Structure formats: C-alpha cells, structure tokens
Amino acid sequence: MNYLISDIENGIKVSGLRDFCPEHIFECGQAFRWERTEEGSYIAVAKDKVAEFLMKDGELYVFNATKEDFEEVWHDYFNLDTDYQEIKDNLKKTLAYSKNDSLKEAIEFGNGLRILNQDHFEMIISFIISANNQIPRIKKSVELLSQTYGDFIGVYKGKKYHRFPSPAQLAYQDPEEVKEITRVGFRHTRIVEAARSYLEENDKFENVSLEELKNNLIALPGVGPKVMDCILLFGYGIEDTFPVDVWVKRLMETLYLDQPIPNKKILEEAGILFGDYKGHAQQYLFYYARENAIGK
DNA sequence: AAACAGGGGTTAA
DNA sequence: TTAACCCCTGTT
Known part of the structure; x- marks a missing residue:
C-alpha cells in the first residue's frame, strides 16, 4: 500500500x-x-x-x-502490504455471500479491520492463556507476564511498558510463581512447558511445512484445535484457517446452518461457504456477531 | 455484605 | 462424552 x-x-x-x-x-x-x-x-x-x-x-x-x-x-x-480490497472482493464471490446478507453486513460493520502479523511465540503463549478465558482477563495476564518477565521498553504517558517475554525468559520460571503473579490459573504449567518446547525445539516451529507446524503446535500443552487455528491465523499469517470458538459456533448455526452442529462439521461447512479466505470471513463474522450478540 | 451465576478451550478420566 | 480446571464480573 x-x-x-x-x-x-x-x-x-x-x-x-x-x-x-x-x-x-x-x-x-x-x-x-x-x-x-x-x-x-x-x-x-x-x-x-x-x-x-x-x-x-x-x-x-x-x-x-x-x-x-x-x-x-x-x-x-499491520500487514500493510495486504490488499483488503482484494480480500473483500474475494469474499463477495463466496457461496456464503450469496446465501444471505450476513457476510455483507459483517464486512460493512467491521470495515477497516485487518488481521495482524504478530510474533509467533507471543501468539502461542497468549492463546494458550485464552483457553476457557475472557478477553479482559487475558489482557491482564499478558500484561502481568510482560511486566514481570519481559525487557523494559520505556515510559509513555506515565506508564511503564515491557516487551512480551522471550522464550528463554519464560521457559525456566517456577510455574507456581507464574501462577501467583500472572493470574493465569490452571494454565500456568502449560505456558511454562510450551515456552520450554519453543526454546529447546525451536526448529519445530520455524521454517517448517504447514503440515509439520500444525502437528507440532497441537502437541504443545494447552494447544487444541481452536488455539492452534488462532496461532496460525494471527501469528503465522495462514488465512486459510477457521478458529471455532463459542461465538463462531453460534453464528454458524444461527446464520448459515439453522441447527446445532458439531465443531468438526462446522469446519467442513466453513470450507464450502467461505473458500480459501475463510480466516478473514471468520474474523469479520466473529466481530460482527460478538458486538451485536448474534446467536445469544 | 456475602453468595452465586455466567463465561470459556483443553485435557484426563 | 463429560467433568474439572480458575478468576473476574455482574447480579441477587
């Protein structure tokens, strides 16, 4: 751009x-x-x-x-080399777009939304924390994690800022101490172990095929299908992925399928409905559904 | 004021 | 397949 x-x-x-x-x-x-x-x-x-x-x-x-x-x-x-006009044009050609007005409305509602290109390790740890959790609490934990273990950056508007911890800064912490400090609850051992894996077996997570990456990510403690898809979409820039959380499940059932459906089936349907840009469709729809309480 | 309900992915049983 | 995991917020 x-x-x-x-x-x-x-x-x-x-x-x-x-x-x-x-x-x-x-x-x-x-x-x-x-x-x-x-x-x-x-x-x-x-x-x-x-x-x-x-x-x-x-x-x-x-x-x-x-x-x-x-x-x-x-x-x-901010992925400024990505052309969102092209992405929106591609979404307009999908089956979902012609089925009803929901995707059109979601794109208009979330216009200017961009999928970020965030750090791989930060996404792995952040989305392990996101499991069975809510955004304000996740943000709080990530902030505490950074304040406690990450390098000091500087002060802006009277507040101190720190980098997200490096793998080495997290990998050998005492999980109990991490739990006390960061309020991550039962996820404490997961994040420390995942940090250790990422540090000690780094070649499993960088410069590997998508197939291998998926296998290695899902083998990490605290990484299941949904968390893996978030890491792939927001960290590794894999647009052809479709994280299914409660909101996406509800919106798929409400807007497209008209009945309760198991998660595995939702993934199949998403492929049919949204094609290769399903990650972008997911993000527009998720935001639209959550802000407008669709399916609740 | 204290108790309780609601929210939310992964894992081990 | 289902219960347990934990903490915060909002309501009774």
Whole structure:
C-alpha cells in the first residue's frame, strides 16, 4: 500500500491508508497488548515499541513513533502490504455471500479491520492463556507476564511498558510463581512447558511445512484445535484457517446452518461457504456477531 | 455484605 | 462424552 509519512509533534502522520480502522483492528479479539484511551485512540505494544494510534479525518496519527519505527515495525505488524480490497472482493464471490446478507453486513460493520502479523511465540503463549478465558482477563495476564518477565521498553504517558517475554525468559520460571503473579490459573504449567518446547525445539516451529507446524503446535500443552487455528491465523499469517470458538459456533448455526452442529462439521461447512479466505470471513463474522450478540 | 451465576478451550478420566 | 480446571464480573 502506498502512503505518505510526515512528521508531527511527538510522532508522525500517515496519509493515504485504506482499510485501516484502529478500533476494529484492536477490538476484534486478535490482540491483547493494547488499551483504548478516553479520546478513542489505541496504545499498542509490538516488539520493543509502544505507540498510540488515532484515525482522524482519514489520516492516521501515530504518537511516540518515528518514520523508521513505522517502516520497521508497524508496517509489518499491520500487514500493510495486504490488499483488503482484494480480500473483500474475494469474499463477495463466496457461496456464503450469496446465501444471505450476513457476510455483507459483517464486512460493512467491521470495515477497516485487518488481521495482524504478530510474533509467533507471543501468539502461542497468549492463546494458550485464552483457553476457557475472557478477553479482559487475558489482557491482564499478558500484561502481568510482560511486566514481570519481559525487557523494559520505556515510559509513555506515565506508564511503564515491557516487551512480551522471550522464550528463554519464560521457559525456566517456577510455574507456581507464574501462577501467583500472572493470574493465569490452571494454565500456568502449560505456558511454562510450551515456552520450554519453543526454546529447546525451536526448529519445530520455524521454517517448517504447514503440515509439520500444525502437528507440532497441537502437541504443545494447552494447544487444541481452536488455539492452534488462532496461532496460525494471527501469528503465522495462514488465512486459510477457521478458529471455532463459542461465538463462531453460534453464528454458524444461527446464520448459515439453522441447527446445532458439531465443531468438526462446522469446519467442513466453513470450507464450502467461505473458500480459501475463510480466516478473514471468520474474523469479520466473529466481530460482527460478538458486538451485536448474534446467536445469544 | 456475602453468595452465586455466567463465561470459556483443553485435557484426563 | 463429560467433568474439572480458575478468576473476574455482574447480579441477587
């Protein structure tokens, strides 16, 4: 995507962005290291950077960031080389799109939503924490984990920020201590063991075929089908995957199948309905269904 | 004020 | 297939 960066006080202004809405990007359930401010901007952490994002009059204001930060970190984080016009055009050709207006409405509702390109290890640990859990609590645990074990980044607006812990920073912690500090509950041994596996058997998780990656991810403690699909979609950029949580199950039953269906069958149906871009369809629909309490 | 219900994937039985 | 895992929030 072509855009123009100009300097402003304490940051930059990015002009010419298309399909970019911070609210939809952060609130849609794919990321945990962000907070909404009173002004409706979003402060987010990625790698060793903290920045504040505000969309105003079609331009993106990024505070606490330089042009170099944007080009080196945020461009990739937001997947700015991905053309969402093309993705939306492809979704319009699907069976689901012609079946009823739900996908059309979901895309309009979530317009400007982008699937992020987040760190592999951070996604593995974050989505293990997400199991049987809720977003505010997941965010709290991820924050405590970072504060306690991650490298200090700096202070922004009076708050201290830390990187997400590295595999080595997590792998040899006492699980009981992790539990006490981070409020992850019964997931404490899972995250420490997963960190150790990722560290000691790193070649199982990087530069391997998709088939092998899936086998190795699902073998990690705390990683089942849903968590694996989230890691693949939000970390590894696999668009052809379809995480089924309670909301997706409900919306599939309510909007497309008209009856209760086991999860395994939902995956088959999703392939038929949404084709190769099912990850994007899932994200638009999940956000739309959750914000509008569809199926509840 | 204290008790209780609701929410939510994976795992071991 | 089903119960247990844990913590936070909101309601009674």
